[in-house]
Amino acid sequence: MxxxxxxxxxxxxxxxxxxxxxxxxxxxxxxxxxxxxxxxxxxxxxxxxxxxxxxxxxxxxxxxxxxxxxxxxxxxxxxxxxxxxxxxxxxxxxxxxxxxxxxxxxxxxxxxxxxxxLPIVLSQQLDPYYLAPQWVDTISLAAMQARMMLDRGLITERDMAEVVARSRRNALDNPHAQLKGDVTADDILAEETYLSPLRRSDCCPxxxxxxxxxxxxxxxxxxxxxxxxVISGIDHIIESHNPGMRDLTDSVSTRKAAENAGMGKGKVDVAELYAPFSHQELILSRALGLGDDTNINPSGGVLAGNLMMASGLSRIGEVFNRIVAGDAERGVAHTTSGPCLQHNLVAVLDKGEVA
Amino acid sequence: MSQPEILNQAFELGFTYTRSTGPVVGRFLTELKKRNIVGIKASDGRVIVPPMEYDPDTAEELSEFVEVGQEGEIISFAWVKHPREAHPSERPFAWAMIKLDGADVPMVHWVASDSEELVSTGARVKATWSDDTKGYITDIACFELV
CATH class of the missing domain: 3.40.47.10 (Thiolase/Chalcone synthase)
Structure with a gap:
C-alpha cells in the first residue's frame, strides 16, 4: 500500500x-x-x-x-x-x-x-421523526451526557473545569485561537451554569x-x-443515531477506530481531540487510553475555537505541525461528528524521513 | 428620490416535503395519535422506545411491538435556563432522557417543571398529551413530574 x-x-x-x-x-x-x-x-x-x-x-x-x-x-x-x-x-x-x-x-x-x-441548525441533522421535530439542540444533548458522567461518579465538575483551564492556557500559544487566557479551574467553577450541568466555558465557541x-x-x-x-493509519466508525441506544459515557467507536488505525503500535507524544464540550475530552482521552506522557490538545482544541466542517481537519493539521516542528515524533488526531460523539475518526501520524 | 422596494422572501428551515413513515415509525406515530406509546423488541429482547426499524447491533429487521407505560424515570436531564425560540417551552424546562415503564432504552423528550431543583435523575414523570394529537412525536406535549 x-x-x-x-x-x-x-x-x-x-x-x-x-x-x-x-x-x-x-x-x-x-x-x-x-x-x-x-x-x-x-x-x-x-x-x-x-x-x-x-x-x-x-x-x-x-x-x-x-x-x-x-x-x-x-x-x-x-x-x-x-x-x-x-x-x-x-x-x-x-x-x-x-x-x-x-x-x-x-x-x-x-x-x-x-x-x-448553530445549536438549532444542528438539531435538524438529528432523527427526522423522533428528535428534529422537538428542536432538541446539540448543547442540551451534550449536557445530558455530562450529567450521566457526573451522576455515575466518572468525572467531577472540577475535572471538567480543569480541561477548560488547560485549553485556555494552551491556546495562549495558538495565534488562531478565539478563546485564550491564563485562567484556573476555580475561575471556571465560579461561573454560573448555562445549560446545567454545563457552564458556558464547558462549551466550544x-x-x-x-x-x-x-x-x-x-x-x-x-x-x-x-x-x-506520514499518515500511518486512519479509520472512522459511526454509532447508532438513537442516543438512548448508546453508552454515552464511553466512546466505543473512537476506541475501535484507534485500534484499526494502529494507534497502539507505538507511543503517542501528542493528541489533538475534537471535543466540543469539556467532558467529551475526558471521554475521548479515556477511550484512547492516553496517559501523562501524551500532550493533549496543545493547540487548546476546539474549546478555543470551533470551525464547523474544518476543525476536524485542523486537529490533524495541528498534529502535523508539531511533528514537522520536531516537538513530537508520533501523534494521534481525532475528529467527531453528530451529537454526543456519535461518529468518530482517528488518524495516526508519524514523523517522515528527513528530506 | 423614492426608497427602492426591498425584495424579501420568507424562509423556513426544515423539511418542506412529506414522506411515508413506514411500518415501524408509522405504527409508533399512529399509536401516539391514539394516545398510546409503543416500543419494539430488539434482537436481545430489550424494548426500544421509540421503536427502531433495525437492531443497531445486529442489523436485524425488528417487528415485535410492545405497548409501554406512560410513566417513567428520568435517566439524565439538562436544565434549559434560557429557552430558545424553537424550543417547545417559553419557560425554563428540562430536556430529559426518560425510560418509560416497560422500556429498556430511554427516549428524549422534555419535562415541564417550575424549577431546576424539582428535577432530578431518578425522578418519576408522566406523559401529558396535546389536545389535538396528529401522529407526531410532539403529540406528547411534555412530561410532568409525578
Whole structure:
C-alpha cells in the first residue's frame, strides 16, 4: 500500500463573526498560503481536490460549489465534496491515493456558523421523526451526557473545569485561537451554569473560518522536498443515531477506530481531540487510553475555537505541525461528528524521513 | 428620490416535503395519535422506545411491538435556563432522557417543571398529551413530574 504524507497545513483565525466576508473570502487566503507552503501555483497542480462543508450552515443547496469557484476549476479539475467535516474529505482523498487514482490532493473545509443559531441548525441533522421535530439542540444533548458522567461518579465538575483551564492556557500559544487566557479551574467553577450541568466555558465557541491541507505520496513529498508527516493509519466508525441506544459515557467507536488505525503500535507524544464540550475530552482521552506522557490538545482544541466542517481537519493539521516542528515524533488526531460523539475518526501520524 | 422596494422572501428551515413513515415509525406515530406509546423488541429482547426499524447491533429487521407505560424515570436531564425560540417551552424546562415503564432504552423528550431543583435523575414523570394529537412525536406535549 502506498504511504501517504501530509506536506502542508494552513488555517484561518477562528473568529466569532467574520462579518460581511462570505465563505469564498474565508477560504481564498488559506488556499493562497497553502499553495505557497507546498510550492505549487493553484489547484491545477494537484491530482484531486476534496472539500468539506455543510449546506445547512449556508442555508442553501449545493452551497459548496461557491467554494469550488474559489479554486478556479477551469480547466476542469477532479473534485469531490463531503457534507461533513473536511477530515472526512481527507479520508476520501487518502482512499483516492491508495487506489492509485491520484498522487496528490488538496483538502479544505470551511464554515460560517455566525449568521444562524448553530445549536438549532444542528438539531435538524438529528432523527427526522423522533428528535428534529422537538428542536432538541446539540448543547442540551451534550449536557445530558455530562450529567450521566457526573451522576455515575466518572468525572467531577472540577475535572471538567480543569480541561477548560488547560485549553485556555494552551491556546495562549495558538495565534488562531478565539478563546485564550491564563485562567484556573476555580475561575471556571465560579461561573454560573448555562445549560446545567454545563457552564458556558464547558462549551466550544461558535466560530467562522477555514482550513486546508495538502497530502501526497511519500515519493512525491520527497520530490517536492518538503518536510512531511506520514499518515500511518486512519479509520472512522459511526454509532447508532438513537442516543438512548448508546453508552454515552464511553466512546466505543473512537476506541475501535484507534485500534484499526494502529494507534497502539507505538507511543503517542501528542493528541489533538475534537471535543466540543469539556467532558467529551475526558471521554475521548479515556477511550484512547492516553496517559501523562501524551500532550493533549496543545493547540487548546476546539474549546478555543470551533470551525464547523474544518476543525476536524485542523486537529490533524495541528498534529502535523508539531511533528514537522520536531516537538513530537508520533501523534494521534481525532475528529467527531453528530451529537454526543456519535461518529468518530482517528488518524495516526508519524514523523517522515528527513528530506 | 423614492426608497427602492426591498425584495424579501420568507424562509423556513426544515423539511418542506412529506414522506411515508413506514411500518415501524408509522405504527409508533399512529399509536401516539391514539394516545398510546409503543416500543419494539430488539434482537436481545430489550424494548426500544421509540421503536427502531433495525437492531443497531445486529442489523436485524425488528417487528415485535410492545405497548409501554406512560410513566417513567428520568435517566439524565439538562436544565434549559434560557429557552430558545424553537424550543417547545417559553419557560425554563428540562430536556430529559426518560425510560418509560416497560422500556429498556430511554427516549428524549422534555419535562415541564417550575424549577431546576424539582428535577432530578431518578425522578418519576408522566406523559401529558396535546389536545389535538396528529401522529407526531410532539403529540406528547411534555412530561410532568409525578
Amino acid at each position: 502506498k504511504e501517504i504524507a501530509i506536506v502542508g497545513y494552513q488555517q484561518s483565525d477562528a473568529v466569532s463573526d467574520a462579518g460581511a466576508q462570505n465563505e469564498v473570502e474565508l477560504i481564498i487566503p488559506v488556499l493562497s498560503r497553502i499553495f505557497e507552503q507546498v510550492g505549487i501555483t493553484n489547484a491545477q497542480d494537484v491530482d484531486f481536490v476534496c472539500s468539506g462543508s455543510c449546506d445547512y450552515l449556508q442555508g442553501a443547496a449545493f452551497a459548496f460549489v461557491l467554494g469550488v469557484d474559489a479554486l478556479g476549476a477551469v480547466p476542469p479539475i477532479k473534485e469531490s465534496h463531503v457534507e461533513m467535516d473536511a477530515a472526512w474529505a481527507l479520508y476520501e482523498s487518502v482512499l483516492k491515493i491508495r487506489m492509485g487514482h491520484a498522487d496528490s490532493a488538496l483538502v479544505y473545509g470551511f464554515g460560517k456558523s455566525s449568521p444562524g443559531e 461558535i466560530s467562522d473560518g477555514a482550513s486546508a491541507m495538502v497530502i501526497c505520496t511519500v515519493e512525491k513529498a520527497k520530490a517536492w522536498g518538503k518536510p512531511y508527516a
